[in-house]
Structures are given as structure tokens and as C-alpha cells.
Amino acid sequence: MSQKNVALKKVNWIICGIAVIIIIAGFILMAIGPSTTAEAGFQPDIFSARRIKVAPVICVIGFVLMVVGILYPSKTKKDQQAED
Known part of the structure; x- marks a missing residue:
């Protein structure tokens, strides 16, 4: 597959990868810690x-x-040619 046919470049993929890591970190921060269950009572x-x-x-x-x-x-x- 030619590089010309790819919609996103390497920089775009790096930014998206960092974004996914940040999103996962946010969900982990929401999930960790005690939760409310019927056996444990209200937390x-x-x-x-x-x-x-x-x-x-x-x-x-x-x-x-x-x-x-x-x-x-x-x-x-x-x-790049337009800038030159």
C-alpha cells in the first residue's frame, strides 16, 4: 500500500495514540477505589x-x-512547493 493512499500521517497516529492513553487513564481514575455493593454497604x-x-x-x-x-x-x- 502506497503512502499516498493513507488518510492519516505518522504525526496524526502519534497524537491519536496519546489521546487513547489519556482517555484510558481517565477511565481508570474513575474505576479505581471502593465501590458500593449490597454486601459492603454505602461507600x-x-x-x-x-x-x-x-x-x-x-x-x-x-x-x-x-x-x-x-x-x-x-x-x-x-x-511545501507553495512555500518555496
Whole structure:
């Protein structure tokens, strides 16, 4: 497969990979810690600032970075020739 037929360049894939890692980190921050079960009773830690505020903001940053990674313009030969 020729490099000309690929929609995303290497820089786009790197940005998208970083975004996926950030999104996964946000979901992990939401998931770790005690949870409320019938046997354990109510755990007030489910309302901590880490789970309610920090982790969702990190996930949103990751999703925005994913959009940036997809839409990030790549320089083509035509763009480079126009600059010269």
C-alpha cells in the first residue's frame, strides 16, 4: 500500500495514540477505589472529587485531543512547493 493512499500521517497516529492513553487513564481514575455493593454497604468514596471532577475532565481532554489528532493538517509536497 502506497503512502499516498493513507488518510492519516505518522504525526496524526502519534497524537491519536496519546489521546487513547489519556482517555484510558481517565477511565481508570474513575474505576479505581471502593465501590458500593449490597454486601459492603454505602461507600462515600464514590462521590470523591477524583471520580466526579478530575477523571471526567481528563477524559474530555483525551477526546478533544483525539479530534485534534484526526484533523491535524499534514504538509504535502504541494504545500511545501507553495512555500518555496
